[in-house]
Amino acid sequence: MSMMRLLNNLPLFLILLGSHLSLHMIHAQTQDSCSSNLNIAGSQLLFDTTNLxxxxxxxxxxxxxxxxxxxxxxxxxxxxxxxxxxxxxxxxxxxxxxxxxxxxxxxxxxxxxxxxxxxxxxxxxxxxxxxxxxxxxxxxxxxxxxxxxxxxxxxxxxxxxxxxxxxxxxxxxxxxxxxxxxxxxxxxxxxxxxxxxxxxxxxxxxxxxIKAPYSNLKRTHGILNMFGWGILLPIGVIVARYFKHLDPLWFYVHTGIQSLGFILGLSGVIAGFVLDNKLEVNVRNHKGLGITILTLGCLQVLALLARPSIDAKTRIYWNWYHYSVGRIAIFFAIVNIFYGIHVADAGSSWNASYGLILGIFVVTTLVLEFMRLKKN
Incomplete structure (x- = not known):
C-alpha cells in the first residue's frame, strides 16, 4: 500500500520538482551586471575602461x-x-x-x-x-x-x-x-x-x-512539445486520479487527452529531428531527453493495448507499470521543456509562462488532493 500511495502522490512531487528546477534556471544570476562597475580583482585591463x-x-x-x-x-x-x-x-x-x-x-x-x-x-x-x-x-x-x-x-x-x-x-x-x-x-x-x-x-x-534561421519551426517544435508532453499529459494524470467517481467518463476523457498529448508530442519530436538536421547545432542532451520521453510515451501506448481486465490478478502490476512510466515521462518532459527554452535562448517569457502553468497545476492538485482526503 505504501508503494501505491507513493505512486499516487508522484505527480504532485514531479510538478513541484519541475517548478523548483524552473525557478532555479530563471533566477540563476551572475555576479556581474550593467548596474555594477567593472572591477576585476587582481587583474588590470590594458586600456581605459572608465566610460564604457x-x-x-x-x-x-x-x-x-x-x-x-x-x-x-x-x-x-x-x-x-x-x-x-x-x-x-x-x-x-x-x-x-x-x-x-x-x-x-x-x-x-x-x-x-x-x-x-x-x-x-x-x-x-x-x-x-x-x-x-x-x-x-x-x-x-x-x-x-x-x-x-x-x-x-x-x-x-x-x-x-x-x-x-x-x-x-x-x-x-x-x-x-x-x-x-x-x-x-x-x-x-x-x-x-x-x-x-x-x-x-x-x-x-x-x-x-536577430531572427535565427528556421525560427518558426523552432517555435512550432517548442509549442507542440510543451502542449503535448508538458500540459496535456499532466492534465490527463489529474483526471485519472481525481475523477474516477465519474465512471466511465473519466476513462474516455483520460484516454482522449493522453492520446492527443502523445500525437502533439510526437509531432514536436519530429519537428526537432528536422531542426537537428538543418541547423547542425549541438543539442545532444536535449535530443537525448526528447527520445527518452518519446520512448516512454510509446511504452504507454503499448501498455494500453495490453491492459488486462480490471479483475485480473496481473492488473495491480500493470497499474504500477502504467503509473510509474507515465509519471517518469512527465518528469523528463518538464525538465526538457525548461532545458529546451534555455538552449533556444527563447527568453524569460517562455520560462515564466510555463512556470505559471505548472503553478496552476500545483494549486489544482493540492485542492483536489485535500478534497479527496477529506472524503476518505
Whole structure:
C-alpha cells in the first residue's frame, strides 16, 4: 500500500520538482551586471575602461558587453561571461550569421589564458581559420582575464576600424565535452554548443535580437512539445486520479487527452529531428531527453493495448507499470521543456509562462488532493 500511495502522490512531487528546477534556471544570476562597475580583482585591463557603455547581450548565458569609442577609428570592447570549460567567442558579422563572421575567441587551457582571431568560413571545423578574418586588433592591448573572485571571464580588446564596427554581433559558447583548441591541432575550433546574434546600435545602446534561421519551426517544435508532453499529459494524470467517481467518463476523457498529448508530442519530436538536421547545432542532451520521453510515451501506448481486465490478478502490476512510466515521462518532459527554452535562448517569457502553468497545476492538485482526503 505504501508503494501505491507513493505512486499516487508522484505527480504532485514531479510538478513541484519541475517548478523548483524552473525557478532555479530563471533566477540563476551572475555576479556581474550593467548596474555594477567593472572591477576585476587582481587583474588590470590594458586600456581605459572608465566610460564604457554596457548591455546584457545574452541573458540566458550571462554574456555582458561593454564598449566605447576611444577615437574615430578605435573601439574598446570588454565581453564578460561566466567561466566555462570551453571557449567563448564574439564575432562581427556582415549578415548576422555565424558563417562569414570574423571573431575573437578566448579560453582557459591548463590555467593559461588563450585568445585568438578566427574567420568563420563555414560550418565545419576545417573551414574555421585561425589568425584570419578582417578584424584588426590594436597593438598588445587585447587580453583574456579570469577573475577568480567572480568566476568570470573577461575578453578585452581594442578594434581598429574604418568607421563604425559591424552592428551585427554573434556570440558563442563551446561544447564543454570537447577539449579547448590546442596548438597540436592548429588551434582548430570545434563546433559551438549554442550561439546568439544581435543587432547593436552603438550610439543609442539599443539592441535587438536577430531572427535565427528556421525560427518558426523552432517555435512550432517548442509549442507542440510543451502542449503535448508538458500540459496535456499532466492534465490527463489529474483526471485519472481525481475523477474516477465519474465512471466511465473519466476513462474516455483520460484516454482522449493522453492520446492527443502523445500525437502533439510526437509531432514536436519530429519537428526537432528536422531542426537537428538543418541547423547542425549541438543539442545532444536535449535530443537525448526528447527520445527518452518519446520512448516512454510509446511504452504507454503499448501498455494500453495490453491492459488486462480490471479483475485480473496481473492488473495491480500493470497499474504500477502504467503509473510509474507515465509519471517518469512527465518528469523528463518538464525538465526538457525548461532545458529546451534555455538552449533556444527563447527568453524569460517562455520560462515564466510555463512556470505559471505548472503553478496552476500545483494549486489544482493540492485542492483536489485535500478534497479527496477529506472524503476518505
Amino acid at each position: 557603455n554596457c548591455f546584457p547581450v545574452w541573458s540566458s548565458e550571462g554574456f555582458i558587453l561593454r564598449y566605447s569609442q576611444a577615437s574615430p577609428n578605435l573601439w574598446n570592447f570588454v565581453l564578460s561571461t561566466p567561466t566555462t570549460n570551453s571557449y567563448i567567442g564574439m564575432g562581427f558579422s556582415p549578415s548576422g550569421n555565424m558563417v562569414g563572421s570574423s571573431a575573437v575567441v578566448g579560453w582557459i587551457d591548463s590555467g593559461a589564458a588563450v585568445m585568438k582571431r578566427y574567420f568563420l568560413g563555414g560550418q565545419t571545423p576545417s573551414q574555421v581559420l585561425v589568425d584570419a578574418g578582417n578584424l584588426q586588433i590594436f597593438g598588445n592591448t587585447s587580453s583574456l582575464i579570469l577573475d577568480s573572485s567572480s568566476s568570470r571571464l573577461y575578453l578585452a580588446f581594442q578594434l581598429v576600424t574604418d568607421g563604425e564596427p559591424s552592428r551585427r554581433l554573434v556570440f558563442s559558447v563551446g561544447d564543454s565535452s570537447n577539449p579547448p583548441p590546442r596548438s597540436a591541432s592548429g588551434f582548430r575550433l570545434t563546433q559551438h554548443r549554442t550561439m546568439a546574434a544581435i543587432r547593436l546600435n552603438y550610439a543609442s545602446g539599443q539592441a535587438s535580437k
